Amino acid sequence: MTDTPAGELQPAFRSDVTVELVKHSASDADVLFAARVSTVGEQSLDELGKDPERSKGLINYLMRDRHGSPFEHNSMTFFISAPIFVFREFMRHRVGWSYNEESGRYRELQPVFYVPDESRKLVQEGRPGKYRFVAGTEAQQELVGRVMEESYAAAYDAYQKMLAEGVAREVARSVLPVGLYSSMYATCNARSLMHFLGLRTQHELAKVPSFPQREIEMVGEKMEAEWAKLMPLTYAAFNANGRVAP
């Protein structure tokens, strides 16, 4: 995004999504702590990590037999920047998630738009629920980039024209497309994240295959990488048990 001499904002185009883990209280010990109240009652946190093999075994058992609630006693907050169409899919995840997104009523939306890069397969084959994507031709790649950029620029120009004439932001934003970037905080726990990852990523270890849109999968992969560092035993058990949320 750049300023012209007249101060008008020019569109910027991106192909990525960003995910930052901004806050967390999440570890494998949180799972053990919650689970062992069933058999031992209250116990000191120091005791928890003393027998790593037992800890690993307990987490794997909870995952395998789908005892899910011990995986809820933790919290991760991500700051995510992605196109609006990704957030529309994301917010279908209702359980164990909290969201706060930037407002198109209270602030002027910035002209940052999504244009897929050459790694994004453009052509869809197959039937609903079982699509396969293949790379587009160079001509298709060029067309997608050019048409998207022109169309985004025209939409943002219309938005600015209305704002300049005093139209409210909440009215003027109607012309903006779902390829516009937005940002939000999303807070979850390991159980709700696993449910999300089971549906929104493709993985060779998944017992139940899913066919997510690539752009939400890109967000999922980044969240997964952060979570794997915080809760390695839980993460390993999730993969070992077919990536099905307990």
Ligand SMILES: Cc1cc2nc3c(=O)[nH]c(=O)nc-3n(C[C@H](O)[C@H](O)[C@H](O)COP(=O)(O)OP(=O)(O)OC[C@H]3O[C@@H](n4cnc5c(N)ncnc54)[C@H](O)[C@@H]3O)c2cc1C
């Ligand atoms: C590949 C893919 C394609 C999709 N295509 C479409 C589409 O074409 N159209 C569309 O509208 N959506 C579509 N979705 C969204 C999908 O239907 C779900 O809304 C989304 O994946 C969130 O899943 P969820 O409801 O399990 O998650 P959450 O809302 O987080 O719920 C978690 C779990 O809680 C339980 N639960 C939550 N709410 C209820 C309830 N009201 N009653 C009973 N149990 C409940 C269920 O066990 C649920 O699995 C698609 C999702 C994927 C992954």
